[in-house]
Amino acid sequence: MKARIAVLGGDGIGPEVVAEAVRVIERVAELHGHQFALEHLAFGGVDIDQFGDGLPPATLEGCLAADGVLLGAIGGPKWGPKAPVRPEAALLRLRAALGVYANLRPVKVIPALRESSPIKAEVIDGVDMLFVRELTGGIYFGRKWREADRAVDECAYTVPEIERITRVAGQLARQRRGRITQVDKSNVLETSRLWREVSQRVIDAEFPDVSIEHMFVDAAAMHLVRRPRDFDVILTENLFGDVLTDEAAMLAGSLGVLPSAALGDGRRGLYEPIHGSAPDIAGRGIANPCGTILSAALLLRHSLGLEAEALRIESAVNAALEAGARTADLTSDAAAVLNTRGMGNAILAKLV
Ligand code: IPM
Numbered sequence: 027m028k029a030r031i032a033v034l035g036g037d038g039i040g041p042e043v044v045a046e047a048v049r050v051i052e053r054v055a056e057l058h059g060h061q062f063a064l065e066h067l068a069f070g071g072v073d074i075d076q077f078g079d080g081l082p083p084a085t086l087e088g089c090l091a092a093d094g095v096l097l098g099a100i101g102g103p104k105w106g107p108k109a110p111v112r113p114e115a116a117l118l119r120l121r122a123a124l125g126v127y128a129n130l131r132p133v134k135v136i137p138a139l140r141e142s143s144p145i146k147a148e149v150i151d152g153v154d155m156l157f158v159r160e161l162t163g164g165i166y167f168g169r170k171w172r173e174a175d176r177a178v179d180e181c182a183y184t185v186p187e188i189e190r191i192t193r194v195a196g197q198l199a200r201q202r203r204g205r206i207t208q209v210d211k212s213n214v215l216e217t218s219r220l221w222r223e224v225s226q227r228v229i230d231a232e233f234p235d236v237s238i239e240h241m242f243v244d245a246a247a248m249h250l251v252r253r254p255r256d257f258d259v260i261l262t263e264n265l266f267g268d269v270l271t272d273e274a275a276m277l278a279g280s281l282g283v284l285p286s287a288a289l290g291d292g293r294r295g296l297y298e299p300i301h302g303s304a305p306d307i308a309g310r311g312i313a314n315p316c317g318t319i320l321s322a323a324l325l326l327r328h329s330l331g332l333e334a335e336a337l338r339i340e341s342a343v344n345a346a347l348e349a350g351a352r353t354a355d356l357t358s359d360a361a362a363v364l365n366t367r368g369m370g371n372a373i374l375a376k377l378v
Pocket residue numbers: 100101114117268300302
């Protein structure tokens with residue numbers, strides 16, 4: 027098949043981990059006889075410095091024309107809270123422009139990594155949950171302003187926004203264990219009360235085979251470490267999803283191994299590891315590329331419909347980890363540590 031993939035390295039460790047994912051995509055294309063046109067585009071803080079804009083027009087056009095977008099990470103201390111243009115704003119604009127309102131973040135414990143998690147192995151064995159995070163609404167996109175001695179961030183959600191993301195969760199729950207936990211703060215927030223009402227109504231009316239329970243976000247944060255196996259699909263708004271997925275990532279051993287897919291109504295999607303730009307280790311070639319490589323697998327699955335190829339990548343990552351391949355975030359055994367390229371090589375070697 028022919029496909030166009032936009033590749034945005036971004037900032038910090040982004041370009042380093044994306045380079046390994048690109049090698050994996052190219053190898054898979056070779057093995058399966060696909061022709062993928064990979065287009066590397068400017069994005070993030072480094073491009074604010076160069077173009078005055080983290081999302082230059084050519085990048086946005088390239089992403090809109092692509093079948094799928096693979097992104098590393100953005101942001102860094104250089105473009106801190108006081109910077110006039112922040113790279114994070116470019117990412118939010120890109121998500122909105124692509125219309126990717128549904129952020130899927132699977133958290134599954136890879137058996138080979140059960141000892142890498144700071145949580146006890148018997149608690150995390152069998153964990154397999156999928157976050158469905160609303161990605162283009164809520165407080166991230168509300169009006170924000172400053173007054174003399176106060177600052178305001180508005181949080182708004184509309185009924186259609188909640189309906190469409192609930193449908194995504196319903197469809198996905200159907201392919202899994204059929205259970206949704208909708209997370210909110212409805213004992214305090216009006217938007218959360220709307221989420222509760224609308225999500226319950228959509229599931230009752232359209233997904234009679236799926237069950238939905240509602241949970242406060244503070245309780246959800248606790249249950250994620252107390253009884254993580256009980257969760258199947260977790261449906262939540264933008265900000266709560268951001269916070270809870272970093273927490274849940276620790277169940278899987280490291281932020282470095284988790285992929286994500288951001289989808290809209292069509293096939294086009296934006297794929298990125300859930301970790302950030304990690305400026306503290308950027309440029310040293312030691313970051314874990316697994317989350318980005320697994321994000322590339324999600325791109326092949328969701329945007330290109332290449333299930334066998336996606337599985338092949340996922341199996342190669344598992345096999346490499348089973349065989350003991352570890353980046354620094356996954357082991358304290360300094361002698362056994364692989365760098366980013368070494369982990370990429372270990373995965374490529376299993377891609378047979
Ligand atoms: C994420 C990140 C982003 C977010 C930042 C970089 C804007 O933390 O993808 O989880 O908060 O959505």
